[in-house]
Amino acid sequence: MDPAPTTEGNLDNSHRTRDWEKMNCLLDHIPGIIGNRDPKTWYKTEAIDPQTIAIREYRYYQHNIHYLIMGTERAILLDTGPGLSDISAVTSQLTRLPVTALATHGHYDHIGNLHLFERIAAADIPAIREHCEGDEYHSTFHSSVSARRRAFTVTEWLDLSKPIDLGGRQLTIRHTPGHTNDSISLHDPDRGYLFTGDFICPLPNVFGKILMGTSLPDAVASARMLATEFPESRVFGGHTGFLPPRSLQDTHEALEEAAEWAEHGSGIMCSFQKGDMRIIASK
Numbered sequence: 001m002d003p004a005p006t007t008e009g010n011l012d013n014s015h016r017t018r019d020w021e022k023m024n025c026l027l028d029h030i031p032g033i034i035g036n037r038d039p040k041t042w043y044k045t046e047a048i049d050p051q052t053i054a055i056r057e058y059r060y061y062q063h064n065i066h067y068l069i070m071g072t073e074r075a076i077l078l079d080t081g082p083g084l085s086d087i088s089a090v091t092s093q094l095t096r097l098p099v100t101a102l103a104t105h106g107h108y109d110h111i112g113n114l115h116l117f118e119r120i121a122a123a124d125i126p127a128i129r130e131h132c133e134g135d136e137y138h139s140t141f142h143s144s145v146s147a148r149r150r151a152f153t154v155t156e157w158l159d160l161s162k163p164i165d166l167g168g169r170q171l172t173i174r175h176t177p178g179h180t181n182d183s184i185s186l187h188d189p190d191r192g193y194l195f196t197g198d199f200i201c202p203l204p205n206v207f208g209k210i211l212m213g214t215s216l217p218d219a220v221a222s223a224r225m226l227a228t229e230f231p232e233s234r235v236f237g238g239h240t241g242f243l244p245p246r247s248l249q250d251t252h253e254a255l256e257e258a259a260e261w262a263e264h265g266s267g268i269m270c271s272f273q274k275g276d277m278r279i280i281a282s283k
């Protein structure tokens, strides 16, 4: 068993975006300009339980949250941030287990530190394979919404029909297009955790709580599948904070309404709210 992780901060939704953090948005791609990126102060960690650690990139304007998910034999680091600060320096302090890095999707703010890890997993789905030459993944502006090219070598292709075995802990993997075509979600059946990346996550802005980059029908189908298969799960998104189980059903219902509007409604943009879940859909 690993040493107990240190808890250095709280993961609440009250963080205010300071002016200098907003500047990161503009300066993401200019190395060296943003001040101190020491991992010790760039990240804060919080134990969801002794084997599940949220690593919050709280000084980054997008308030990313990455998850170190540990079994007895190995660990998964789910998402790695934009690559502004070395997250492997944090994971090496949290566990002596071999860590495999895995991104929920290919956007630049999730794959930026993948190359720091010897073990990199990817879901074996066409939306990811199409960016690969063999095992070499190459991002494009379209795939990562960034001018900065990212490349890494996939060392483990994940078969979605089989769980990821971490030793005494298994994770179910699902393809959940909606935010992007390559989005995946992980479910921990024993703990009732569902890690959804950016498909379902609270956002500290006017864009609602789901960011859709692909088709509404895809998003509806993904939300329906998650709400049906994992209805009582706590939802851990890729930014800002956590969501209660009800958010899955709320997401599904809001998306169903949005899809109905997209087919038959008027206007070019509309907001849909169910409970705390709000989405803004456009035609």
Ligand SMILES: [Zn+2]
Pocket: 105, 107, 179, 198
């Ligand atoms: Zn994203």
